[in-house]
Amino acid sequence: MINTPTETNLDTVQASPKMAARGVNVYYGDNHAIKDIDLNLYADEVTSLIGPSGCGKSTFLRCLNRMNDTIPICRVSGQILLEDDDIYTSGIDVVQLRARVGMVFQKPNPFPKSIYDNIAYGPRIHGLAAHRTDLDEIVTTSLEKAGLWQEVKDRLDTSGTALSGGQQQRLCIARAIAVNPEVILMDEPCSALDPIATAKIESLIDELSGRYAIIIVTHSMQQAARISRKTAFFHLGEMVEYGDTTEIFTSPKEDRTRDYITGRIG
Amino acid sequence: MTDRSKITTVNSSVPTDWKSDAMQARIGRRYRRERIFRSLGLAAVVISVLFLVFLLGNIVKNGAYGFMQTSVSLDVTFNADLLGDPSVLSAEEFTEKVRKTNMLRLIQASMRDLFPDVKGRRDTRALLRLVSTGARAQLRDMILANPSLVGNTERVELLTSDDIDQVIKGNIDITLAEANRKVKDKELSWLKTLQDDDRISLDFHSQFLTGGDSREPELAGVWGAIVGSALTLMVTLVTAFPIGLFAAVYLEEFAPKNRFTDIIEININNLAAVPSIVFGLLGLAVFLSVMGMPRSAPIVGGLTLALLTLPTVIIASRASIAAVPPSIRDAARGLGASPMQVVFHHVIPLAMPGIMTGTIIGMARALGESAPLLMIGMVAFIVDIPGSINDAATVLPVQIYLWADSPERAFVEKTSAAIMVLLFFLIAMNGVAIWLRQKFEQKW
Ligand SMILES: Nc1ncnc2c1ncn2[C@@H]1O[C@H](COP(=O)(O)OP(=O)(O)OP(=O)(O)O)[C@@H](O)[C@H]1O
Ligand SMILES: [Mg+2]
Numbered sequence: 254m255i256n257t258p259t260e261t262n263l264d265t266v267q268a269s270p271k272m273a274a275r276g277v278n279v280y281y282g283d284n285h286a287i288k289d290i291d292l293n294l295y296a297d298e299v300t301s302l303i304g305p306s307g308c309g310k311s312t313f314l315r316c317l318n319r320m321n322d323t324i325p326i327c328r329v330s331g332q333i334l335l336e337d338d339d340i341y342t343s344g345i346d347v348v349q350l351r352a353r354v355g356m357v358f359q360k361p362n363p364f365p366k367s368i369y370d371n372i373a374y375g376p377r378i379h380g381l382a383a384h385r386t387d388l389d390e391i392v393t394t395s396l397e398k399a400g401l402w403q404e405v406k407d408r409l410d411t412s413g414t415a416l417s418g419g420q421q422q423r424l425c426i427a428r429a430i431a432v433n434p435e436v437i438l439m440d441e442p443c444s445a446l447d448p449i450a451t452a453k454i455e456s457l458i459d460e461l462s463g464r465y466a467i468i469i470v471t472h473s474m475q476q477a478a479r480i481s482r483k484t485a486f487f488h489l490g491e492m493v494e495y496g497d498t499t500e501i502f503t504s505p506k507e508d509r510t511r512d513y514i515t516g517r518i519g
Numbered sequence: 520m521t522d523r524s525k526i527t528t529v530n531s532s533v534p535t536d537w538k539s540d541a542m543q544a545r546i547g548r549r550y551r552r553e554r555i556f557r558s559l560g561l562a563a564v565v566i567s568v569l570f571l572v573f574l575l576g577n578i579v580k581n582g583a584y585g586f587m588q589t590s591v592s593l594d595v596t597f598n599a600d601l602l603g604d605p606s607v608l609s610a611e612e613f614t615e616k617v618r619k620t621n622m623l624r625l626i627q628a629s630m631r632d633l634f635p636d637v638k639g640r641r642d643t644r645a646l647l648r649l650v651s652t653g654a655r656a657q658l659r660d661m662i663l664a665n666p667s668l669v670g671n672t673e674r675v676e677l678l679t680s681d682d683i684d685q686v687i688k689g690n691i692d693i694t695l696a697e698a699n700r701k702v703k704d705k706e707l708s709w710l711k712t713l714q715d716d717d718r719i720s721l722d723f724h725s726q727f728l729t730g731g732d733s734r735e736p737e738l739a740g741v742w743g744a745i746v747g748s749a750l751t752l753m754v755t756l757v758t759a760f761p762i763g764l765f766a767a768v769y770l771e772e773f774a775p776k777n778r779f780t781d782i783i784e785i786n787i788n789n790l791a792a793v794p795s796i797v798f799g800l801l802g803l804a805v806f807l808s809v810m811g812m813p814r815s816a817p818i819v820g821g822l823t824l825a826l827l828t829l830p831t832v833i834i835a836s837r838a839s840i841a842a843v844p845p846s847i848r849d850a851a852r853g854l855g856a857s858p859m860q861v862v863f864h865h866v867i868p869l870a871m872p873g874i875m876t877g878t879i880i881g882m883a884r885a886l887g888e889s890a891p892l893l894m895i896g897m898v899a900f901i902v903d904i905p906g907s908i909n910d911a912a913t914v915l916p917v918q919i920y921l922w923a924d925s926p927e928r929a930f931v932e933k934t935s936a937a938i939m940v941l942l943f944f945l946i947a948m949n950g951v952a953i954w955l956r957q958k959f960e961q962k963w
Binding site for chain 1: 775776844846847848849850851852853854855856857860864865869
């Protein structure tokens with residue numbers, strides 16, 4: 254169970270997965286959006302979810318930190334494990350889960366507060382900083398890790414919404430990092446950004462990949478190829494293929510994967 | 520799809536002739552329609568502005584004199600024999616004596632000096648009636664505030680009666696036959712004498728803004744009604760704002776969407792359209808009959824008006840809560856904020872300008888309401904300035920209603936002046952609402 258057969262030829266032996274989906278099905282009312290998905294997500298690596306629009310990538314991603322809970326018609330079955338705990342059992346604390354599994358959204362969504370308060374909000378509500386100095390420290394290191402520190406260090410008290418789109422997205426990443434998550438989910442984080450801002454975010458993801466399990470939804474296959482170790486291809490709610498990114502892009506096993514990569518479905 | 524492509528090919532085979540007569544006529548018609556539409560709109564605006572100007576002009580014309588009052592300067596001798604000597608008596612004894620003194624005698628004495636040939640009790644009384652009944656209190660307060668007046672003769676300005684005031688303001692037609700007017704020829708001749716002596720003046724009358732109600736128009740003031748309105752609105756705000764806010768937050772953020780909440784929602788919208796007097800009946804039945812609260816009191820008025828404003832507050836709050844973008848909620852949730860933290864840290868602060876605007880507009884509506892308050896007895900004649908929410912009080916619109924109902928000619932201008940005061944507060948409240956909206960307007 255630790256390694257799926259496709260991974261046996263990897264040079265590094267994988268530890269147990271950070272998160273795992275076991276027979277996950279998601280329904281929106283009668284719409285069967287996610288069909289029987291099994292997937293392992295490992296710490297210290299980036300996993301890309303690719304697939305045509307409407308195939309359920311966002312839906313699956315939002316299952317991983319139970320953001321789907323707020324959609325009344327959404328129903329999830331199967332197991333999603335964070336380390337060894339099923340996050341959909343009733344005993345789980347959703348608030349704590351979301352602190353461990355952070356999320357960055359497609360559209361940058363900073364709070365209309367100061368840059369400082371944007372970063373400090375998470376640590377504050379989780380009581381991660383005992384003193385103001387600790388909080389300052391968290392804010393500084395989060396912004397540094399997100400590669401935004403140099404640009405904003407002199408104006409931490411200006412509004413986060415006054416930054417450029419790319420800066421806002423890095424602010425959102427810094428905000429997610431600030432609560433010290435174990436997993437970061439990113440839903441098309443670069444889709445609203447220009448190539449330069451995209452490049453910055455990509456190198457940031459690259460840097461962060463050693464410390465967190467990162468799962469990213471992207472429509473850009475070049476991006477998936479550049480930043481992720483593993484790629485999962487979704488189509489019509491099913492996970493068609495999962496494996497090393499290089500293998501998926503150079504020698505896909507499934508016809509549908511090949512068709513998508515070569516632009517025949519989408 | 521096929522249809523459109525066919526049309527495109529048909530059209531593209533013959534280039535459109537934009538200069539053809541048919542085309543020119545079409546363009547001409549389009550311009551003409553646009554002009555007609557614009558002039559209709561302009562006409563509508565002009566008509567409404569005219570109405571407004573007429574209304575306001577009328578109120579200001581009638582009401583301006585309401586802030587002014589005629590007074591007469593008399594040389595009053597503060598007779599120590601009558602009033603007692605403050606240097607001999609103790610302070611309490613002096614006060615006591617002054618309170619007991621009939622000040623009319625001081626006025627009578629100074630009038631006698633001015634009109635030595637007025638004899639007989641009837642004429643003397645008529646002469647004294649030139650001066651307002653409030654002049655006695657005026658003199659008394661003057662003496663008590665400054666006991667050193669005793670023994671001296673001072674020129675003091677005393678209010679005239681409302682009839683004399685109306686003559687001065689030109690509201691009584693003195694060309695009418697004597698029998699048909701309230702102010703007789705004799706009084707007019709005395710008034711003439713006083714005027715020739717330069718003793719009559721028409722000045723700003725601060726008592727109108729600082730005094731309570733009175734049967735005498737020249738003594739009546741709006742302060743009692745202003746305080747009553749303030750106390751009532753305070754009760755309304757303190758009840759309607761939190762209840763409305765929490766109801767809106769619950770309905771918008773937490774309530775499950777089912778038949779039951781649908782029914783509640785429809786009924787809240789219906790309540791906003793219920794005539795206000797119905798809320799008065801409800802207040803009468805619940806607060807007075809069942810709960811036995813005091814009649815005519817701001818607490819009951821405030822609670823009744825709170826019922827009236829609640830739907831407005833709830834609807835405005837829900838609208839501004841719904842306008843907070845979902846992405847902000849997602850961002851907070853994604854960081855692990857609990858539903859309550861999402862609401863209190865993000866949604867309510869961002870919705871607050873809209874909530875406050877809605878609340879102020881609801882308050883402004885409550886400030887202008889009179890009908891529901893009539894039902895709970897806030898329509899009584901109340902002279903004292905209310906000191907607490909349990910005292911009998913009246914409010915500005917009801918005061919206006921009461922004065923409009925009074926027979927004295929002088930209350931006409933008091934009514935308009937009170938309307939001006941009410942409009943001032945309404946405009947001020949709406950101004951604050953607009954200011955809040957612009958100051959805190961969020962751009963996403
Ligand atoms: N809130 C919702 N309510 C109902 N149905 C939904 C909702 N969100 C998604 N769906 C449905 O679930 C399916 C998967 O949607 P999802 O958003 O996961 O697709 P996606 O792969 O992220 O697409 P895209 O690449 O366009 O973002 C679609 O059929 C969509 O209509
Ligand atoms: Mg999506």
